[in-house]
Amino acid sequence: MLFGIFLIGISSIEAQEKTSLTLDDAVRIAWEKSDEVTLANTKVNTKKYELRSTKNNQYPDLKASGQYQRLAGADVNLKINQDNSSGSSVPNVDQLMLGQLTASLPIFSGFKIQNSIKLSENLYQAEIANSLKTKEDIALRVVNYYADLYKAQKTIELLDEDQKQAKQRVTDFIELEKNGIIPRNDLLKSQLLVSKIQLSIDEANKNLNILNYYLITLLKLDPATKLYVRESDFINFKTDNIPSNEQPALENRKDLEALRYQEKASESNIQMAKSAYYPSISLLGGYAAVDVRNILTVQNAMNFGVGISYDLSGILKKGADIKQAQSKADEAKSSQEILTNYIKVEVQKAIEDYNLALKQSSVYDLALEQASENYRILKDKFDNGLADTNDLLEADVEHLSAKVNTATSKADIIQRYYEMLSATGQLSQSFNLTKI
Numbered sequence: 001m002l003f004g005i006f007l008i009g010i011s012s013i014e015a016q017e018k019t020s021l022t023l024d025d026a027v028r029i030a031w032e033k034s035d036e037v038t039l040a041n042t043k044v045n046t047k048k049y050e051l052r053s054t055k056n057n058q059y060p061d062l063k064a065s066g067q068y069q070r071l072a073g074a075d076v077n078l079k080i081n082q083d084n085s086s087g088s089s090v091p092n093v094d095q096l097m098l099g100q101l102t103a104s105l106p107i108f109s110g111f112k113i114q115n116s117i118k119l120s121e122n123l124y125q126a127e128i129a130n131s132l133k134t135k136e137d138i139a140l141r142v143v144n145y146y147a148d149l150y151k152a153q154k155t156i157e158l159l160d161e162d163q164k165q166a167k168q169r170v171t172d173f174i175e176l177e178k179n180g181i182i183p184r185n186d187l188l189k190s191q192l193l194v195s196k197i198q199l200s201i202d203e204a205n206k207n208l209n210i211l212n213y214y215l216i217t218l219l220k221l222d223p224a225t226k227l228y229v230r231e232s233d234f235i236n237f238k239t240d241n242i243p244s245n246e247q248p249a250l251e252n253r254k255d256l257e258a259l260r261y262q263e264k265a266s267e268s269n270i271q272m273a274k275s276a277y278y279p280s281i282s283l284l285g286g287y288a289a290v291d292v293r294n295i296l297t298v299q300n301a302m303n304f305g306v307g308i309s310y311d312l313s314g315i316l317k318k319g320a321d322i323k324q325a326q327s328k329a330d331e332a333k334s335s336q337e338i339l340t341n342y343i344k345v346e347v348q349k350a351i352e353d354y355n356l357a358l359k360q361s362s363v364y365d366l367a368l369e370q371a372s373e374n375y376r377i378l379k380d381k382f383d384n385g386l387a388d389t390n391d392l393l394e395a396d397v398e399h400l401s402a403k404v405n406t407a408t409s410k411a412d413i414i415q416r417y418y419e420m421l422s423a424t425g426q427l428s429q430s431f432n433l434t435k436i
Contacts, residue, residue, distance in 0.1 A: 018226050018227075020228050022233045023142070023234055024431050027138075029220075029221075031135055034138050034220075037134055037138055043130070044124075044127045047120070051123075054117050054120040055120075062103045063103075064099075066100070069098075070094065070095055071093055071095055093294055093295050096293075100287070100289075101288075103286060104282050105282060106280070106281075108281040110276065112275035119265050122261045129254040130254070130255070132428070133253075136422055136427045138218075139428060140418060141218065143414075145211055146215070146229055147412070148207075148211050149215060149229050150411045151411045152208040154404070155404050155407070156205060156208060158400065159201045159400070159404075162400045163198065163201065166193050166396070167194055174187060189393060197400075243347065243424045244351070246343060248424040248425065249347045251425075252424060252425030256343060259332060269328065270325040274318075276315065276321075280308065281306065281307070282306070286303050287300075287302055343423070346423045347423045347424055349423075351420060354419075354420045357412045357416040364402065365409075367402045368405075370402075371395075375398070379392065
């Protein structure tokens with residue numbers, strides 16, 4: 001029973017240590033838990049609330065105020081009763097109450113309100129585009145981690161397999177050296193190869209642990225989690241949306257879209273600065289009630305009218321503000337042109353890298369066939385005394401290198417494919433995810 005419990009414990013530990021996630025699931029988790037995505041979404045909400053606040057400026061201002069004041073020893077001089085020679089006493093005034101309700105509706109403000117709303121709307125849309133670009137960047141980071149993790153795991157598997165063969169060769173060479181069939185130098189060479197393979201395994205394990213830590217940190221998983229990338233989790237993609245030019249990028253890139261909205265916002269900012277050249281007109285209305293004890297009572301004092309204001313000094317002062325706004329608009333336009341040119345270069349490079357990965361994969365497949373046949377022939381020659389140890393070990397190393405290159409070339413193709421989608425702004429759509 002204790003042995004059974006021990007086996008169950010080992011199985012549970014292994015289950016805890018090795019976790020497999022599809023690439024789609026990993027991207028979804030990253031979008032849900034990434035600090036960068038959370039910050040981007042928060043910035044979007046901030047711009048949304050700023051837009052609501054700006055829209056409120058077009059609605060009427062309604063204010064209510066009231067006062068109650070206690071008057072102590074007020075000296076009252078009723079001018080209206082100066083000609084009255086009656087001997088009536090002066091009333092006692094000891095309190096004042098005042099209530100007032102005012103309303104103001106802006107009619108015209110030099111198009112400032114309308115342009116401020118357009119400005120906020122464009123900044124809001126720009127922030128949405130930036131948040132989507134952040135998601136694309138996070139998705140590409142997950143893809144790169146997955147590709148590198150897969151390549152590290154496959155490399156370790158092939159190294160472990162070759163290490164077993166190398167150790168068995170050492171065992172065989174020990175017997176051959178004892179019987180005087182091979183010199184001791186050949187045994188040492190085979191043992192040296194085992195040591196070199198072990199160094200490669202240790203280096204690959206280090207890289208694997210680093211990549212695993214990077215990925216689980218990004219996904220905010222348990223630090224003890226060991227991710228294992230299966231081939232079906234990663235190497236599964238469609239090639240029906242491979243771009244041939246930069247046109248999809250100019251239509252879909254979210255960072256370029258954000259700059260376009262920022263340029264529109266800059267144009268609205270120019271119009272806002274020019275609003276200082278116009279007067280402001282508002283509709284005014286209100287209600288007032290006043291009660292001065294024993295002196296005056298006013299009720300239902302309704303008032304309405306039109307208010308106009310003109311900041312004459314603003315005509316002289318706003319010239320610098322207009323130039324500043326125009327300069328910012330020029331900056332946004334130049335940034336957009338620079339990014340457009342950068343995107344064209346990036347897309348072309350991504351397409352070339354993808355095509356190169358396809359060609360390299362075909363070459364690696366052929367090289368593996370050649371290396372396998374070469375090792376088989378040399379192994380037969382060595383067994384028959386027609387080849388020396390150097391030739392056999394060199395063929396073994398070349399065979400191992402060919403197997404590693406062939407295995408990792410598949411991941412290279414996927415990695416270059418997703419990089420190409422990222423360059424064209426189509427990465428997020430390639431995942432089978434519900435909208436987050």
